[in-house]
Amino acid sequence: xxxxxxxxxxxxxxxxxxxxxxxxxxxxxxxxxxxxxxxxxxxxxxxxxxxxxxxxxxxxxxxxxxxxxxxxxxxxxxxxxxxxxxxxxxxxxxxxxxxxxxxxxxxxxxxxxxxxxxxxxxxxxxxxxxxxxxxxxxxxxxxxxxxxxxxxxxxxxxxxxxxxxxxxxxxxxxxxxxxxxxxxxxxxxxxxxxxxxxxxxxxxxxxxxxxxxxxxxxxxxxxxxxxxxxxxxxxxxxxxxxxxxxxxxxxxxxxxxxxxxxxxxxxxxxxxxxxxxxxxxxxxxxxxxxxxxxxxxxxxxxxxxxxxxxxxxxxxxxxxxxxxxxxxxxxxxxxxxxxxxxxxxxxxxxxxxxxxxxxxxxxxxxxxxxxxxxxxxxxxxxxxxxxxxxxxxxxxxxxxxxxxxxxxxxxxxxxxxxxxxxxxxxxxxxxxxxxxxxxxxxxxxxxxxx
Numbered sequence: 001x002x003x004x005x006x007x008x009x010x011x012x013x014x015x016x017x018x019x020x021x022x023x024x025x026x027x028x029x030x031x032x033x034x035x036x037x038x039x040x041x042x043x044x045x046x047x048x049x050x051x052x053x054x055x056x057x058x059x060x061x062x063x064x065x066x067x068x069x070x071x072x073x074x075x076x077x078x079x080x081x082x083x084x085x086x087x088x089x090x091x092x093x094x095x096x097x098x099x100x101x102x103x104x105x106x107x108x109x110x111x112x113x114x115x116x117x118x119x120x121x122x123x124x125x126x127x128x129x130x131x132x133x134x135x136x137x138x139x140x141x142x143x144x145x146x147x148x149x150x151x152x153x154x155x156x157x158x159x160x161x162x163x164x165x166x167x168x169x170x171x172x173x174x175x176x177x178x179x180x181x182x183x184x185x186x187x188x189x190x191x192x193x194x195x196x197x198x199x200x201x202x203x204x205x206x207x208x209x210x211x212x213x214x215x216x217x218x219x220x221x222x223x224x225x226x227x228x229x230x231x232x233x234x235x236x237x238x239x240x241x242x243x244x245x246x247x248x249x250x251x252x253x254x255x256x257x258x259x260x261x262x263x264x265x266x267x268x269x270x271x272x273x274x275x276x277x278x279x280x281x282x283x284x285x286x287x288x289x290x291x292x293x294x295x296x297x298x299x300x301x302x303x304x305x306x307x308x309x310x311x312x313x314x315x316x317x318x319x320x321x322x323x324x325x326x327x328x329x330x331x332x333x334x335x336x337x338x339x340x341x342x343x344x345x346x347x348x349x350x351x352x353x354x355x356x357x358x359x360x361x362x363x364x365x366x367x368x369x370x371x372x373x374x375x376x377x378x379x380x381x382x383x384x385x386x387x388x389x390x391x392x393x394x395x396x397x398x399x400x401x402x403x404x405x406x407x408x409x410x411x412x413x414x415x416x417x418x419x420x421x422x423x424x425x426x427x428x429x430x431x432x433x434x435x436x437x438x439x440x441x442x443x444x445x446x447x448x449x450x
Contacts, residue, residue, distance in 0.1 A: 035397030040441030047090040048433040053403035055428040056105040058418040072105040075404040087436045099134035110168035114140040119160035135160030154197045163229030167357040175229030183226035203259040226276030243279030250317040263318035274298040289315040297348025302341035307348030329375040344409025346373040351416045362419040366443040371414045392441040399431035421449040
């Protein structure tokens with residue numbers, strides 16, 4: 001029985017929406033693929049990205065009344081620019097080829113500077129271990145938003161960088177695989193002269209440096225360590241908060257050359273212990289002294305310790321404390337699986353609306369938008385931070401086939417989310433193009449732009 005009919009049979013027609021036909025014709029770009037399911041969300045537009053499915057990380061920039069979305073890619077080496085001025089009619093403007101055999105999935109920007117990550121990939125993701133790869137970051141001048149100009153490249157001398165952040169100003173904060181370290185560490189890069197970037201500081205946990213003993217107490221953790229990124233910087237520029245396995249840390253960056261640990265809160269174990277993925281995301285709500293925190297699901301079909309998402313009270317940065325955990329997403333009524341683990345692929349948190357330093361990105365407010373791999377996008381209301389509740393979700397259709405070598409099951413795997421100040425919610429997926437949706441549930445913030 002079609003999933004939509006199953007929903008209707010259970011009397012959920014008013015609460016849930018179903019995609020039973022592709023939308024096409026005047027005012028639309030590529031047809032919206034049928035088969036999606038949602039609660040308090042609706043699709044607005046869709047782009048197949050020139051048949052480059054598997055777009056990944058996103059950033060957005062409004063220039064002279066036009067909105068440009070920039071994306072990395074999982075299955076193609078390079079970056080795309082999409083004009084989303086009319087969200088019903090997204091237009092692929094350009095694909096910029098990147099270096100071969102190199103992960104180009106991550107990117108960030110601010111003002112007229114874009115930072116794209118280059119990282120050594122693996123055969124599981126389609127890379128050839130017998131071919132060379134590039135690494136580090138590329139810095140781009142994006143004053144002309146549709147014709148980025150490469151300004152320089154900075155290299156780690158090892159495996160490259162992963163999830164970096166550039167909140168504007170003098171420094172970029174990199175998750176960098178550096179020589180002499182066993183996993184990624186925090187590197188602060190001075191980009192005040194983009195043509196000549198230079199290291200300004202670094203921080204690592206005791207035990208990350210080759211031959212270095214683990215520290216005492218919680219920093220004596222003997223399991224996998226590592227910095228996934230990004231680092232997020234306080235409004236006064238004096239503190240950085242981030243996930244840094246096995247926990248969440250606050251760093252004093254008043255002296256950028258010598259960051260100092262202020263406080264930490266460990267999560268792994270008992271939660272997932274998979275290195276940097278164990279503490280994937282930290283999103284500060286600076287005005288409320290809260291940190292959103294989550295892991296990243298690693299193994300398919302939940303063959304690992306429990307993943308999690310929650311809120312931390314960070315009013316005392318020296319002693320952050322766990323405030324609440326988010327409820328686990330459940331399948332829609334009538335779904336042909338009892339839980340999302342049975343559906344296949346990875347199930348657990350991944351990305352949030354992270355690029356809040358951008359003027360054209362919606363600030364958190366009471367809503368957390370969280371991608372959940374096989375469970376699609378989930379929306380949580382944190383008006384009461386002690387009791388977060390799920391108020392919406394969007395699940396892309398079941399794909400006919402996988403666009404790349406992962407996952408092992410043929411299922412949707414929703415990856416990244418970005419929300420602009422008009423209220424449009426952009427979603428990427430391993431097996432789909434770019435989805436443009438809207439949230440229609442409670443506590444929706446009023447758009448600050450149109």
